[in-house]
Amino acid sequence: MNEGGPIDCDLHPTVPALKALLPYLDEHWRETAVRRGFDELAPISYPSVNPLTARADWRDAQGKGAAGPERLAAEALAPFGTTLAICNCLYGAQVPFSEDIAAAFCRSVNDWMAREWLDRDERLRASIVVPMLSPELAAAEIDRVAPDRRFVQVLLLVSGELPLGRRPNWPIYAAAERHGLPIGIHAGSTYRHPVTPVGWPSSFVEDYVHQAGGFQSQLTSLIAEGVFSKFPALTVVLLESGVTWLPAYLWRLTKFWKGLRSEVPWVSDPPSSIVRERVRLTLQPFDAPPERAAVMRVIEHIGSDEMLLFSTDYPHWQFEGAAAVPDGLDPTLARKIMVENPRRTYSRLQETVS
Amino acid sequence: MNLDVLNRPALQPETTPKLAIADCDVHPRPRGSGIGGVSKALYPYLPKYWREHVATFGLTYRQPWEKGSAYPKGQPLACRRDAWPDGDAPGSDLAFMAAQHLDPNNVALGILNPLTSGQGAQNPDLSAAVTHATNEWQVAEWTSRDKRLRASVVIPFEDAAASVREIELRTGDPNFAQVLFLSRTADPLGHRRYWPIYEAAAAAGLPVGVHAFGYGGWPITAGGWGSFYIEEMVGHAQAQQALLVSMIFEGVFERIPTLKVVLIEAGLAWAASLAWRMDRQWAKLRGEVPQVKRPPSEYMRTNVWFTTQPIEEPEPRAQLAETIEWIGWDRVLFATDYPHWDFDDPAHALPVRMTETQRRAVFLENAKAVYGVV
DSSP states (O other): OOTTSOEEEEEOOOOOOGGGGGGGSOHHHHHHHHHTTOOOOOOTTSOTTSTTTSOGGGBOTTSOBSOSHHHHIIIIIGGGTOSEEEEOOOSSTTOOSSHHHHHHHHHHHHHHHIIIIITTOTTEEEEEEOOTTOHHHHHHHHHHHTTSTTEEEEEEEEEOSSOTTSGGGHHHHHHHHHTTOOEEEEEEEOOSSOSSTTOOOSSHHHHHHHHHHHHHHHHHHHHHTTHHHHSTTOOEEEESOOSTTHHHHHHHHHHHHHHHGGGSTTOOSOHHHHHHHHEEEESSSOOOOSSHHHHHHHHHHHTOSSSEEOOOOTTSOSSSTTOOSOTTOOHHHHHIIIIIHHHHHOGGGGSOOO | OOOOOOOOOOOOOSSOOSSOEEEEEEOOOOTTOOSSSOOGGGGGGSOHHHHHHHHHHOOOBSSSOSSSOSSOOSSGGGBOTTOOOTTSOTTSOHHHHIIIIITTTTEEEEEEOOSOSSTTBSSHHHHHHHHHHHHHHHIIIIITTOTTEEEEEEOOTTOHHHHHHHHHHHTTOTTEEEEEEEEEOSSOTTSGGGHHHHHHHHHTTOOEEEEEEEOOSSOSBTTBOOSOHHHHHHHHHHHHHHHHHHHHHTTHHHHOTTOOEEEESSOSTHHHHHHHHHHHHHHHHGGGOTTOOSOHHHHHHHHEEEEOSSOOOOSSTHHHHHHHHHHOGGGEEOOOOTTBTTOOOTTTSOOSOOOHHHHHIIIIIHHHHHHTOO
């Protein structure tokens, strides 16, 4: 393993079809899925035909992106000299309303990931997909999968049934902290609530733009509920969240914290400090300003060079060619984002896995 | 209500700021009113049927409580503890407001935004009756008595036909400066059910103001109901982003190019990044929304304004000026939010280095231009 190579912190292997998961379901759920004729668990956060879901030159003959580890290696690892890559599977395993179905499919996705991807390319790592609507079953899945050291993170969707900071979710954070795993929060929703605070939008582009708003309100929830003080060793990584919204959001949150901290006395540090120490964000999409010079202005507004983690968001369409690093980013900082920051965030990446 | 207020004379600054200012967010309140119910101060403007209806059935919103807001505020009625006139609620006494705020802060133009006006009430006919009464009350008790003040046409926005009738009633009346929505609506504001309201507002030459809060019934996060008031307060910025995204991508500004939208009390620093994000996604996905002819940021530059309070406070504060450069100094309207607890004092709220032209624009000239006040 090349110790100094780039680490891609957000890639999305595609489950080709529900059929591919059948071998990884236990007998009851395999039979149920077939006899009841389950449809694909393909969530509307990334409709399969949508241009954003897979860049045109990364789609195979069937129109799927990231269809196998060989293509992923050629298209997402080779162009950047990537030495380690964290796979975040976005198949809708955590979306079903039944917690039993969700738990069964999350187990199958994690086992499929280990066999079909991690076993086939030693550069690959993955996040543990969990049935987030049942923190008890989610914690059990974390305990089951975590001994495989190639799983480096727990994966949640940004919008589920309850705000992420709420106490019923805490067993998930306790399990992650116990195993030394960051919580990765990815764009996407289980659609128990509209994706905006004012109801359902009409288009995909609105849904996608507003994912950033979802991250903002969930970060408020995690901070206000005291998750960062309750779990002092926990790191939170925002995946495909957008980046440039962060400074303005923190200015507003920190101002209201000054005025309202008596409501949340356990939040003893300014939210901006908590976020700089405990929260990380992946690079794509950056939501870059049009002027090159403004990119480093925004980095100054963020006030930290440790928060950003390199990602391509492969196969999602965020950039052309190999332009994964925003134009205008200082080269020294870019190197830190590609190598050092991911290593410090994911302790398991330091390990040699045999 | 349990009250703990500061009974003391209004504080007077030692020196009055030289600059005359526009305050684009002032909250008058009918005597005795809170959230839920209808103040008796509005009864003279309500038909007998609705007075009896309110006395018998009350006025309710899409939220759990009969009285009060979904989350307990940080202060009684979310108001300054020193802003309570003897025996009544903040914002209910013009003389007190003038002595505490309008005179010492040299307010030349104050835009009134009543918040307990029946907007978003569950019963649409009651919403129409109470908003109409509130408009009558604003003229009778505020704008006719103080020429610095302009009223907002409060409308029952979930009922477009009734809203259009109310706007047409106020067309050409110099007492009114804008049409007012609350931000937490039943649908995103770009939805076509609201378009007749925008068409009527544009025809009347009135900007549409959208003030934080409301009762749309949806949680402030896309992942459910938070626990705390601070989450709701911070979340108003996400709600305003969502309604702006909706208006742009549904093509409202293409359909009604003369429409002016003023986003009130949700901050503004987020507008720069939101514009960048929308432009990046529009460049790839515009085929889905052919009604959007220009990059989304361009509509923000021509049709949208932001009030300052509660202004973001970066450290160092110079970063606020950099951010406003990205948004446009001509987009920014000063506001205090008097008499609410998070009041921004015009002497201290914007300590960013501004040119004299920028200062005059933000504190007065932009507002005069948007609201058509000479």
